[in-house]
Amino acid sequence: MRLRAGFTLIEVLVSVALLSLILTGLYSMLERQRASNRMLARHLEDASTRDRTMRLLYLDILSSDGNITLGSDEFSHICIHSTSNSVYGAGEVSVCWFVERENRTLVRLEGSNLKLPLHYDDRFHSDSLFEETEYFDIYRSKDSYLIVAGEKGKEPYAFAVRGIVKPIADKKKKKMKKRQKLKKREVNPADGSNRD
Numbered sequence: 001m002r003l004r005a006g007f008t009l010i011e012v013l014v015s016v017a018l019l020s021l022i023l024t025g026l027y028s029m030l031e032r033q034r035a036s037n038r039m040l041a042r043h044l045e046d047a048s049t050r051d052r053t054m055r056l057l058y059l060d061i062l063s064s065d066g067n068i069t070l071g072s073d074e075f076s077h078i079c080i081h082s083t084s085n086s087v088y089g090a091g092e093v094s095v096c097w098f099v100e101r102e103n104r105t106l107v108r109l110e111g112s113n114l115k116l117p118l119h120y121d122d123r124f125h126s127d128s129l130f131e132e133t134e135y136f137d138i139y140r141s142k143d144s145y146l147i148v149a150g151e152k153g154k155e156p157y158a159f160a161v162r163g164i165v166k167p168i169a170d171k172k173k174k175k176m177k178k179r180q181k182l183k184k185r186e187v188n189p190a191d192g193s194n195r196d
Helices: 009-062 170-185
Strands: 068-072 076-083 093-099 106-111 124-130 133-141 144-151 157-162
Touching: 009 076, 009 093, 009 106, 009 124, 009 144, 009 157, 068 133, 076 133, 093 133
Parallel strands: none
Antiparallel strands: 068 076, 076 093, 093 106, 106 124, 133 144, 144 157
16 A cells, blocks of 8 residues: 555645635625725714714804894704804804805804805805704804704704893893892882881
């Protein structure tokens, strides 16, 4: 009986063919995993950008003094006349949010004393936040705001901000002070003395 010292050529070719099939399968699985990871990273980045955008709008409203103007045409727009939430490090600023009509980009403007429509001498910073805005709606009820925003083909965002009280106008403040003074000066009917 003769002893074998190695592998035959056929055995080597069969093992190389099997190894190449296994490696091809592993490589295709690895490519699918990479594509899935890229898609997930892109989705997370988009979601993170949208989350930051909505958080910025939330903080703009929450940090305001309550002097807020809403408007609506195809999309809503909001102007916050005084907020302490400045992206650019300024103190109290005005902020306006609106959707451009041409490319439907949600835009945030930050400056001082901003009002829509803008004038040629207004100075402001402009940030385009997300594109292909499908809807941007803002609803107000007494001291609450409901904001609904969404990009085309993506999950909509909705959040509410409560406790935003409109400031009392100067004329109303003066009238209230006059009424308070008059009440103090009223004569107490029981003893005829002042209420002071």
